[in-house]
Amino acid sequence: MKIMVNSISPKDFYCVYNDFNVASKSQELNLLYLPLIGSDAVKLYQFLGTKILGDRNLSKNFLHYDIFDNLSLDSRKFTSSRKKLEALGLLSTYYIDNDGVGQYVYKLKDALTFNEFFENAMLSQLLENTIGSSQYTEIKETFSNNKVSFNSFQDLTATFSDVYNLENVNNNYLNTQVFDSEKGANLDEYYFDFSKLSYFLANSYIVDILDNKKTKEDILGLAHLYKVTPQDMAKAIENSLDVENGGSVLNINKLKDYLVQLFVNVRKQNIPTLDKMITRKIEEDSVELTEQDKFIKATDNTNYIDYLNKKMNLIISTVDAEAINKLQKKYNFPTGVLNILLEYSIKMSNSPGIPNFNYMDKIASTWSSKKLLGAKDAIEYVKERQTISNNRKNNSKQVKSTNSKNKGMYMAPFPEYLQKRKDTSSIENTTKNRTVTKEDEEAFSEMLKELNSKRDI
Numbered sequence: 001m002k003i004m005v006n007s008i009s010p011k012d013f014y015c016v017y018n019d020f021n022v023a024s025k026s027q028e029l030n031l032l033y034l035p036l037i038g039s040d041a042v043k044l045y046q047f048l049g050t051k052i053l054g055d056r057n058l059s060k061n062f063l064h065y066d067i068f069d070n071l072s073l074d075s076r077k078f079t080s081s082r083k084k085l086e087a088l089g090l091l092s093t094y095y096i097d098n099d100g101v102g103q104y105v106y107k108l109k110d111a112l113t114f115n116e117f118f119e120n121a122m123l124s125q126l127l128e129n130t131i132g133s134s135q136y137t138e139i140k141e142t143f144s145n146n147k148v149s150f151n152s153f154q155d156l157t158a159t160f161s162d163v164y165n166l167e168n169v170n171n172n173y174l175n176t177q178v179f180d181s182e183k184g185a186n187l188d189e190y191y192f193d194f195s196k197l198s199y200f201l202a203n204s205y206i207v208d209i210l211d212n213k214k215t216k217e218d219i220l221g222l223a224h225l226y227k228v229t230p231q232d233m234a235k236a237i238e239n240s241l242d243v244e245n246g247g248s249v250l251n252i253n254k255l256k257d258y259l260v261q262l263f264v265n266v267r268k269q270n271i272p273t274l275d276k277m278i279t280r281k282i283e284e285d286s287v288e289l290t291e292q293d294k295f296i297k298a299t300d301n302t303n304y305i306d307y308l309n310k311k312m313n314l315i316i317s318t319v320d321a322e323a324i325n326k327l328q329k330k331y332n333f334p335t336g337v338l339n340i341l342l343e344y345s346i347k348m349s350n351s352p353g354i355p356n357f358n359y360m361d362k363i364a365s366t367w368s369s370k371k372l373l374g375a376k377d378a379i380e381y382v383k384e385r386q387t388i389s390n391n392r393k394n395n396s397k398q399v400k401s402t403n404s405k406n407k408g409m410y411m412a413p414f415p416e417y418l419q420k421r422k423d424t425s426s427i428e429n430t431t432k433n434r435t436v437t438k439e440d441e442e443a444f445s446e447m448l449k450e451l452n453s454k455r456d457i
Helices: 022-037 039-049 065-071 075-087 114-119 121-131 133-143 194-203 213-226 230-238 252-266 274-286 291-300 304-312 318-331 335-349 357-368 375-405 416-424 438-456
Strands: 013-017 091-098 101-108 241-244 247-250
Touching: 022 039, 022 075, 022 114, 022 121, 022 133, 039 065, 039 075, 039 101, 065 075, 075 091, 114 121, 114 133, 121 133, 121 213, 121 252, 194 230, 213 230, 213 252, 230 252, 291 335, 291 375, 304 335, 318 335, 318 357, 335 357, 335 375
Parallel strands: 013 101
Antiparallel strands: 091 101, 241 247
16 A cells, blocks of 8 residues: 655655656647646656756756745645646656655656557547547647558568567566556556456457457546446447457447547536546645545555455455455445445454355345445444444333333333324313313223233233
């Protein structure tokens, strides 16, 4: 889990690592990135690029006062600009505490070329949302290179493994992460469940779509952008396929258009722009979090295996994992809700480990109707249930106490009719001289019969 560094002091040191020419991407920065992240962020990126001299890749140390003074930024504006650069894959930040003095390393990352940017589903959509379709189309047409299609050609190009023997290579080194690209937005894969998407696509007889890394990157980016569930994404993919050479190929432009129609026009959501998406997150990160806030944030972003291991010191067996995955597949709880539900189930069952599936399923079926969105909602729901349970216990104690005081006496239930009369009667009707009605006599007679029947037992 990442350690939060709340504020940067002008006296904290920083150095810059860079192995490319920042100035060579000035057009891309001004036309593509500036509308998304603002002038302060672009100036910061370019300023950091000037710290590399000669053929060195690592600069000397500077004080952050150097940045604040030259760019007229305070700590808050600097942090906001830095995080925007990080979010769009232009910067990586590293930190170490040296005896109370902060040391930062800023690693600059190369901006996407025009073609790379326009081929990135999320970033290109963000730019279009921000500057409008007309200006977006003009930039795209101006800077997109003409491409030659080789679809009708047979590819005879040899692969590395065709030429060189890889038998002695450890296969573990060949297993790369899905999103290990040095370029493009810095996305979190945990945000979107590809296993569920695969399940929904398989049910629609769509296969091999997710075998392409670029396609997965585009899907993940659009999922971030429009907060798409795996089920909604599967439906969107179904409606965005082109048939080529007997197979189905995902048309990213169709996918983008479909999601725009669904989430903006049908569901009436605001068009997402980076400014709206990132500002709130940056502001949240700049605020000192309470211990409860830190716990909720960690719970929402920790998978259940790590959560139960750290929180309850549990080692999850294969059988337990299968039961939990079955539960999650059935109810599709957010990560934080699932973690709290599992903890709640363990405590309620008084079990040393994970309860059986049926026990958890009974609890989950109730929780699923509450539409809980995260750990905070789940915790509030548990507190609410606890309050109700405590009230019931207190009421039960009061009843038992009353019964013990009246032990040996039969307490007849107050007739319903008389109860209504009691609740609505006036002072006049409660006097000793009140006129007894026929209804009163009948109600009283019924009460006597009940008393006599009890006496005969």
